[in-house]
Each structure stands twice: as C-alpha cells, then as structure tokens.
Amino acid sequence: METFSIAFPATVYCAKKHGVQIRTRSGGHDYEGLSYVSYFNVPKFVVIDLRNLSSVSVDVESKSAWVQAGATIGELYYAIGTKSENLGFLAGDCHTVGVGGLFGGGGYGYLARKYGLAADNILDAKIVDAEGRILDKKSMGEDLFWAIRGGGPASFGIVVAWKVRLVPVPKKVAVFDVLRNLENDATTKLFHQWQSRAYKVDEDLTVYMTFQTAVSSTIDHNGKNVTKIVLQADMRGSFNGSVDKLLGLMEKEFPELGLQRQECLEMKWVESFLFFILFRSGESLDVLLSKKSNFNFLSLKVKSDFVKEPIPDDVFEKMLEMLYEEDVGKALIFVFPFGGKMSEISESAIPFPHRAGNIYAILYQVSWEKEEEKEKHANWVRRLYVYLTPYVSKNPRATYSNFKDLDLGTNNLNKGGHASIKQASIWGTKYFKNNFYRAKAACQRAGAGRLGVCSMSMGNGGGLERAGYRCDEVLGGEVIFAIGWEKEISSSRMQ
Numbered sequence: 001m002e003t004f005s006i007a008f009p010a011t012v013y014c015a016k017k018h019g020v021q022i023r024t025r026s027g028g029h030d031y032e033g034l035s036y037v038s039y040f041n042v043p044k045f046v047v048i049d050l051r052n053l054s055s056v057s058v059d060v061e062s063k064s065a066w067v068q069a070g071a072t073i074g075e076l077y078y079a080i081g082t083k084s085e086n087l088g089f090l091a092g093d094c095h096t097v098g099v100g101g102l103f104g105g106g107g108y109g110y111l112a113r114k115y116g117l118a119a120d121n122i123l124d125a126k127i128v129d130a131e132g133r134i135l136d137k138k139s140m141g142e143d144l145f146w147a148i149r150g151g152g153p154a155s156f157g158i159v160v161a162w163k164v165r166l167v168p169v170p171k172k173v174a175v176f177d178v179l180r181n182l183e184n185d186a187t188t189k190l191f192h193q194w195q196s197r198a199y200k201v202d203e204d205l206t207v208y209m210t211f212q213t214a215v216s217s218t219i220d221h222n223g224k225n226v227t228k229i230v231l232q233a234d235m236r237g238s239f240n241g242s243v244d245k246l247l248g249l250m251e252k253e254f255p256e257l258g259l260q261r262q263e264c265l266e267m268k269w270v271e272s273f274l275f276f277i278l279f280r281s282g283e284s285l286d287v288l289l290s291k292k293s294n295f296n297f298l299s300l301k302v303k304s305d306f307v308k309e310p311i312p313d314d315v316f317e318k319m320l321e322m323l324y325e326e327d328v329g330k331a332l333i334f335v336f337p338f339g340g341k342m343s344e345i346s347e348s349a350i351p352f353p354h355r356a357g358n359i360y361a362i363l364y365q366v367s368w369e370k371e372e373e374k375e376k377h378a379n380w381v382r383r384l385y386v387y388l389t390p391y392v393s394k395n396p397r398a399t400y401s402n403f404k405d406l407d408l409g410t411n412n413l414n415k416g417g418h419a420s421i422k423q424a425s426i427w428g429t430k431y432f433k434n435n436f437y438r439a440k441a442a443c444q445r446a447g448a449g450r451l452g453v454c455s456m457s458m459g460n461g462g463g464l465e466r467a468g469y470r471c472d473e474v475l476g477g478e479v480i481f482a483i484g485w486e487k488e489i490s491s492s493r494m495q
C-alpha cells in the first residue's frame with residue numbers, strides 16, 4: 001500500500017476533527033505563496049508537502065503516463081524523453097514547477113497552440129477528497145473530474161496523481177532564443193509584428209516575447225568601457241520541425257527579427273527544455289531532475305491579462321517606458337500567444353475558459369530584494385495594470401488562475417474567511433468566467449462545503465479557493481506538522 005493512502009486520509013481526518021487548516025504544496029511555485037503561507041489569523045495549519053511523491057510511469061504503448069502530484073515538469077519531461085523520442089507533453093518550460101498546481105490550474109507551454117493545455121490532456125486522476133476517500137475519475141464523478149482540471153485542485157481535495165495523454169513530437173525540434181538590445185521604436189515594430197501574427201502562424205510554431213531593461217557595455221573610441229541601460233527584447237521559439245523550415249516561416253511571419261541560421265538549433269524535444277533553462281545545449285538531461293531552479297528568485301508580484309485586439313503602438317511604447325522606472329532587469333513584460341488548438345477547445349470543456357477570441361496573454365512581473373520596499377515595487381505592477389485597462393479583455397477583465405493575484409479579491413478577513421457567492425464571483429468569474437458557477441456547484445456536491453475543502457487545502461488566491469464556501473485562510477500560522485518536508489518553511493517562495 002502506498003504511504004499516501006494512509007497518511008492523507010488520516011491527515012484530513014485529524015485536521016477535520018481538530019478544526020485545523022490544511023495547505024497542499026506540490027512544486028511550491030504559487031505566485032502568492034498560497035501552498036505554504038497563510039494570510040488569515042488562524043493559529044495553526046498543516047502543510048501536506050508532496051515533493052517526495054514524485055514518481056512517473058510512462059506507458060509508450062498507450063501513449064500515456066501516470067505522474068504523481070509532487071513531480072516537477074522537469075521530472076515528467078525527463079521520464080518521457082528517456083523512454084521515447086516521439087512522445088512529449090505540454091506544460092510549462094520552467095522545469096521546477098510542480099504538476100500538482102500547474103495541471104490543476106491549466107498548464108500552458110510551447111505545445112499549447114498545437115494540443116491545448118496540460119489540463120486538456122488529463123485522462124484520469126487520483127484525489128483524496130474532503131471525507132478522506134481516495135477517488136479516481138470513475139468514483140469521483142464527471143463534475144468533480146471536470147472541476148479539478150483547471151479549477152484549482154486545492155478547492156476540491158488533494159490531488160495525488162494525474163494520468164496524462166502523451167502527444168506526438170518529431171524526432172527533432174528547432175529552437176531559438178534571441179536577445180536584442182534595441183531602441184524603443186525598433187522594439188515596438190518587432191512587437192507590432194508579433195502581436196498581429198503570433199496567434200495566427202502555423203500551430204507547430206510558438207514564439208514568446210519578454211521585455212526588460214538590461215545593462216549594456218560597449219568599448220568607446222578611446223578604448224574605455226561604457227555602460228548604459230538598454231531595453232532588451234527576448235524572442236524565444238520552438239518549432240516542431242527542421243531549422244530550414246523554421247527559418248522560412250520566421251522570414252515570412254517575423255521578418256523584423258531577422259533570425260539567423262546560427263541562432264537556431266535542432267535537438268530532441270526533451271533537450272529543448274534544457275536549452276530554454278540553460279540558454280545553451282549539450283548538458284546532461286539530469287538537470288531536468290533537479291528540484292532547484294537555476295534562477296535566483298526574489299520576492300515578486302505578478303498580474304496578468306488576456307488580449308483580444310492588438311495593443312496600439314503608442315500604448316506599448318508607454319509600457320516600455322514604465323520598465324525603466326524599476327531597478328534594471330527587475331521588471332518584465334512577458335507575452336505568449338494563443339490561437340491554434342487553444343481557440344478550438346470550447347470555453348466550458350474544462351474550467352479554464354480563455355479560448356477563442358484571445359490572441360495572447362500578458363504577464364507583468366516585478367521582483368525586489370528589500371522586503372521593506374515591497375509595496376513600492378508591487379505598486380509598479382498595479383499601475384501598469386491600471387494603465388492597460390482599456391486595451392485588454394473586459395466584462396470580465398480575465399486572468400489566468402495559475403497567475404494568482406490577491407489584488408483581485410479575497411475572502412473576508414474578519415468573518416472567518418467567509419465570502420458570499422456574489423462577492424466571490426467578483427474574482428471567481430475573472431479566473432473562470434461562467435465556469436465559476438459550475439465548479440462551485442461541483443465543490444458543494446463533493447461535500448467540500450461541509451468540511452470546507454477550501455479550508456482543507458487552498459489559500460485565498462485561486463478563485464474557487466476563495467469562492468466563499470469556507471476559506472479560512474491563516475496568516476503565518478504555526479505549522480503543526482508537514483509530510484515530506486526536508487527543511488523548515490521559510491519566507492523564500494521558490495527553490
């Protein structure tokens with residue numbers, strides 16, 4: 001018998017009996033830290049940390065895999081890539097993100113325009129529900145199975161494992177990651193081209209763009225090193241095919257970039273993640289197994305939007321100007337394209353509703369080192385978000401539930417964490433549009449209301465988590481015990 005089948009139901013039972021909150025943590029990459037931080041004044045909580053529950057079993061014949069919730073996407077990609085050259089999976093490209101939270105909220109990656117989100121490709125799941133029962137797709141019923149695929153699983157129970165459909169990938173993919181230090185107007189031209197085409201191009205091609213400031217050094221005519229702050233545009237792409245074909249497509253669709261053959265590489269699908277992590281090729285695939293990121297993460301705040309019409313050039317130029325207001329390299333704007341398969345899947349297929357009509361999504365991010373300056377920096381993202389109001393999705397102004405943003409609303413701090421459905425729908429419909437109401441009903445039918453599955457596992461960020469059923473979030477409460485913890489809970493968000 002697997003340990004979780006005793007430990008999790010027992011934890012749920014004890015927590016319920018003693019009225020203690022539960023937090024579930026898989027990869028720990030929640031943008032508001034809700035898998036291990038508490039925001040409400042409840043003295044004690046339990047963290048169920050699944051990081052050691054991370055086995056992956058790939059079945060090449062049935063083109064599927066069972067992956068335990070504590071696995072990172074790096075571990076999943078490694079398991080697939082070492083078993084087959086022709087199968088892959090679609091999730092993100094940061095290898096340390098956990099599949100527990102990522103798949104439960106959607107899971108966007110380079111293959112999304114071809115095959116949809118990770119959550120669109122979940123075939124089965126094992127969860128521990130509010131009663132401490134272990135359920136699979138059949139025993140949990142259609143509604144609950146629908147709800148956990150994108151609705152934020154913490155609202156419904158503890159996901160123990162996902163069964164996913166593996167997708168075909170060619171023996172070699174072509175990739176590039178090009179940094180250009182440009183003047184603002186050249187960047188605007190590049191972005192203009194990207195935003196009017198990236199969602200329409202061949203669905204085998206996915207191109208992301210990131211903008212941030214950087215220090216550039218040059219040697220002047222006196223041989224002196226001169227530094228200045230410049231705007232850096234990073235264009236990263238992955239293509240299911242050869243470099244030859246990629247170059248032809250890029251020349252046709254994004255001539256402003258002027259992509260060169262020497263900037264492109266061909267490699268196995270699984271190796272492309274190493275390339276995007278390390279910005280070089282030829283390393284051992286073992287890097288994917290590390291649960292420690294090679295990025296130095298600081299405290300950060302993100303907000304996000306969906307875009308339906310291209311943003312006017314002058315508005316984009318103002319966005320670029322705002323990047324210079326923060327410390328060099330600490331603020332960024334990241335855009336990733338929709339279209340393709342993402343537009344073909346119905347809005348109600350799973351709780352993630354942001355489909356046809358969305359041309360791309362934007363993530364605004366700022367990070368900082370001095371905690372006492374948190375509000376100053378977080379306010380930069382808030383100002384940018386306000387500035388973008390007329391140019392992004394409306395009624396509701398939609399947000400990706402995996403990019404949690406507590407600014408959109410939380411349960412009442414003073415009423416035991418409760419919120420009315422009407423109140424919760426303010427943020428719930430931003431994350432899930434009308435799917436919020438179906439997921440809420442699934443949560444109640446699953447008995448989550450009685451225990452308050454919300455209080456069992458989720459923080460106050462995700463939407464349904466805060467849907468007002470019973471979200472008794474705690475603030476910096478004492479952790480009673482934690483399963484699988486290797487080190488003390490610390491204030492550092494990600495490792």
Ligand SMILES: Cc1cc2nc3c(=O)[nH]c(=O)nc-3n(C[C@H](O)[C@H](O)[C@H](O)COP(=O)(O)OP(=O)(O)OC[C@H]3O[C@@H](n4cnc5c(N)ncnc54)[C@H](O)[C@@H]3O)c2cc1C
Nearest residue numbers: 026027028029030035069092098100101102107108154159
């Ligand atoms: C560096 C970085 C890169 C990212 N890249 C991408 C990307 O490429 N694509 C993308 O779509 N998103 C991306 N994200 C967003 C990411 O999908 C979410 O932050 C996701 O929720 C993280 O999952 P986790 O398991 O690592 O986090 P955790 O902090 O462990 O969990 C996140 C939430 O899910 C709940 N949860 C976790 N595990 C379980 C479980 N087993 N059962 C029930 N509830 C659970 C937690 O309680 C919490 O509410 C990225 C985030 C970061 C910080």
